[in-house]
Amino acid sequence: MIVDVPITQPLDYRLADGPPAVDGKPPAAPNAAEGRAASATQIEVGSLCAVPVGKRRQVGIVVGFAPHSELEDSRLRTLGPRIAGPTLGGNWLELCRFAAEYYHFGWGEVALPALPPLLRRLPTARSARASAAAAQGAPSGQSAASAGLPALPGLVRGHALRAEQQAAIGAIADSGGFAPFLLFGVTGSGKTDVYLGAIERILARSDGAQALLLVPEINLTPQLHARLCERFARHRVISLHSGLAPRERALAWVQAHGGQAQIILGTRTAVFASIPRLRLIVVDEEHDSSFKSHGGVPFSARDLAVKRAQLEAIPVVLGSATPSLETWHQAQCGRYRLLELAQRASTEGAVPVIETIDLRRFPAEQGLSAPLRAALDLTLARGEQALIFINRRGFAPVLRCAACEWLSKCPRCDTFAAYHKVGATLRCHHCGWSKRVPAACPDCGNQDLQGVGQGTQRVEESVRQTWPQARIARIDRDNTQGARGASRAGAAFDAVHAGAVDILVGTQMITKGHDFRRVSTVGVLNADAQLVAADFRAPERLFAVLMQVAGRAGRAGQASRVLIQTRYPQHPLFAALARHSFGEFAQEQVEERRAARMPPFVHLALLTSAARTMEQALEFLRRCAALQEGLPQAQAVTLFDAVPMPLARLASESRGQLLVESRRRSDLHAFLDAWLPLVRALGSRGVLRWGIEVDPQAI
Known part of the structure; x- marks a missing residue:
């Protein structure tokens, strides 16, 4: 079983009311939603179950069976009932396992948060009914996640595709197997037309085929959703993002899992959607920093999209007018196939x-x-x-006193509080602190306060x-x-x-x-x-x-x-x-970057700490750095000195960082595999929290 706790290995549980599993075929388990034994329902790999963890119960995912455990029988706890919901497929579990290993988090820390909130909660009578309703899917036509979105002006195109667009569509649709593409085109060159053309070709080839289209921000989904619905009127199009209501999000997720939705449009978390018949992945504006998560597991949806395409043996298209230098370098080295759109799509379109x-x-x-x-x-x-x-x-950005030079600083961060005239407030754009604009300078009483x-x-x-x-x-x-x-x-x-x-x-x-x-x-x-x-x-x-x-x-x-x-x-x-x-x-x-030894020519990981004082934060990092001594893997990496983060104080916490660098990705991960268990063994003495980020976007 994997659960959402910071451990790197699955947990062993005893199956309820039956002998140990043999050949991966466990006995029937009670159903949590029904509250009674469900003889027709078998617990299998990918099942959601209620499990005891410490003094509480939570939802876990079955990832395997074995006739014996390394734990003594007296230490094994009993697996709780199966929860009504989807059975998660092997490729989905493998993607989560890869992400956990690559970003050095627990398997369950990746997999459970990847589920919609409604599906990872322990069921009550009310939530069980909601989950069951979501599992049944929506009636024919557009789902709740795709209804009520009018076609916006300028989204439906009637012009013919240019030869370079047609060639790009053909290359993607005819690639066969895993094939990463960089679709590089100037703004207005018709990259979206290529996405839609490739989706159309692939959906037409196979009944039940599905496509995933990732965009960087929620506010882009309504416009593109309207265009997709207009273009693919006979297919179900759904949106998946955190802005949906819980039931709406669960419904869309289950429709993707069940194959009722053929086109899944979403933001970065949609890379973890369960899509069993996935045949194409598109990442629009692949360079956008919004594809990097900064809460929980700091994953890159773009990078995981490429890995998922490899697991599924399908093409993946990374589109941008300004690709990230990492993606551009991959294309220049021949690891990604470069498809270029050199002109604007419309004959009317003029480059500014x-x-x-x-x-x-x-x-x-x-x-x-x-x-x-x-x-x-x-x-x-x-x-x-x-x-x-x-x-x-x-x-x-700041309010200033004309007499004594007082500046509106955030009391919780090493930054200024911005002046918002609408609402007459001072606000910190980093921690969210706010207060009313003072009538006079807090230091000298002068009423001449000016926005700078x-x-x-x-x-x-x-x-x-x-x-x-x-x-x-x-x-x-x-x-x-x-x-x-x-x-x-x-x-x-x-x-x-x-x-x-x-x-x-x-x-x-x-x-x-x-x-x-x-x-x-x-x-x-x-x-x-x-x-x-x-x-x-x-x-x-x-x-x-x-x-x-x-x-x-x-x-x-x-x-x-x-x-x-x-x-x-x-x-x-x-x-x-x-x-x-x-x-x-x-x-x-x-x-x-080659001269300065920066990505993509080196590979980085960033260890960060937060404490009440900067000395505590840096001292923890120094103790962590000392743990490398004696590790043979340390010969292939460089650990830089612990230093304050660029925004050293955030939300009343002092923050430090320690950069780890290696020329080879495999050497970096080998070191982290050996080093991080020692760091975890230190605990959090002297610090409020610490974290590790692989491939940091800012240092």
Whole structure:
């Protein structure tokens, strides 16, 4: 049995009311939902059962049978009743086992959280009825997870596919067996058309075939879902993500497991959906950091999608206009097959002109420089739409006292509390702390408190003051949260598509996957923050987001411009961006990483600790580092000194990190296999918690 506890090996249990299992055929077990013996129901590999763990009971998964246990019979506890629900398949269990071994967590720590919450709870009479209803599936037609999603403007395409799109579809559909592809194409090149064409070909070849399409964010699923339902009217399309209600999520999951759903659209957790007849996996915007989980097991959905395709012996498509350098390197080395879309899909589609505005020559007033204001004037005069991108929400990053220089710091973190004019609050965007804006400076009593810097709220205010007759909309996390957040975001995007918005202000939420047909001008503010960041992946992320936001312009064929405000207009990143040359940028970055011994040329793991003081956090890491002495596997790795994390204090906890590096992935895992049991044996003396992350995205 595997259960959701931090142990690396399955637990042994005695089967209830019967002799030990022989040849993997156990006796019948009582059914938890019915409360009585179920003679027709056999416990088998993949069954969900109630099991005692310590002083409580929880749901576990059967992963095998044996006639004997290494434990003494007196120490074996009795397996509880089987729980009504799906029987999980061998490939699904193997995927979870691989993830547990690769990320160095318990098998059950991966498998149980991968189930919808309703399926991993011990049944009560009420939840048993809900689980049974979910297990029965939905009536014919669209499921609850796929109903009520109108077709959005600009999602249904009528143009013919270009030759390069047709060739890509053929290569994917005809690959046979495991075949990883990188679909590399400029924004607007029709990558989604290739996804849908490949899905269509594969579904047509085999009755009951299923396809999994992963997207980085929940807010992208309604639009793509509508397009899928329009294209595949005779197939059931479901969405799987954490934003669904528990019963709705369980229903969709069971439909995928039972084969009633042919197309599964989801965010990163959907990589663990049980899909027994899976024939194709697509990861859209594969470079997106949202595919990396940072809670619980820190897994990469993109990497697990490739592993799952290998287990299922099927093709997997990683699509992006700006691939991660790891994926790009795999394609350049021939491990992934490169499929390139060099042109925009529509003959009308025009690649935008990308320009920089030197803020040293043209200072920004209220966030907008004179050249950007002039461009917006022309756009509005032509009756076209503009988009202003700033990846910082709130009104200003910090509030300052003009008299004594007091700054609004978060009392729980080593960072500032942002000023939100809407709601008149100070908020920490890291830990969630908030309070009302003080009427006067807490230090000197001065009432002249000023917001420093720009956020979406301030830019929106500036735009409204400059163009009072224009129709303005803002989309960011602040106005799309809560129970009605998704509907507010959907209504705002609908208004943009319908031409009811002249200027859209927003964060990264507005850059991904949206086909704004009337946008001809894009302004980018505060790009330099990422350009000078300490993280070695910062240039890669900046290039990706700028290329994404640039891709929102000129999609209907109109002449379009992207204006980037910066103090570093001569930076090579902007030169490559202006030429729309990801290859040029990637080659330079790859060579820099080769010289600096960074991924993909080395493999990393990050041990982190959190304690009440920084000295406690670092001392724990130093004790962990000392455990490598005497381990033969330590010869193939490098352990760097324990140091504070970039955000050293978060939510009143001091945080440290210790980086482990190796040139060979196998050597890294061999060391972790030997070292981490010793670390676990230390316990948590002196620290609140510690964790291990393989392939960290930020260090």
